[in-house]
Amino acid sequence: MADNIVRKKVGLADTTRQKVSHIVTEERRYTNVEDHLPCPLSIYKRCRLCSTKVNDKRLKIMGQKCEVPLCIVPCFYAFHQRQQH
16 A cells, blocks of 8 residues: 555444545645556456445546546546545
């Protein structure tokens, strides 16, 4: 796991279980976005932004710098913007 990625336990609203969430630090997420070119993955992973249990969106692409799997359109751009998506 990259140095700038933080693991955080998040409580789920409907249960008492906790889910581990991998959070990319703002510095890594927003700096030099032009360096975040997409790169291929060897396995399929869920899009961090749009994939849900109901709409399972899997892909073989992640950001080179942020190391986050994201759909090229529209999630990649939306994820790297400081405004709320």
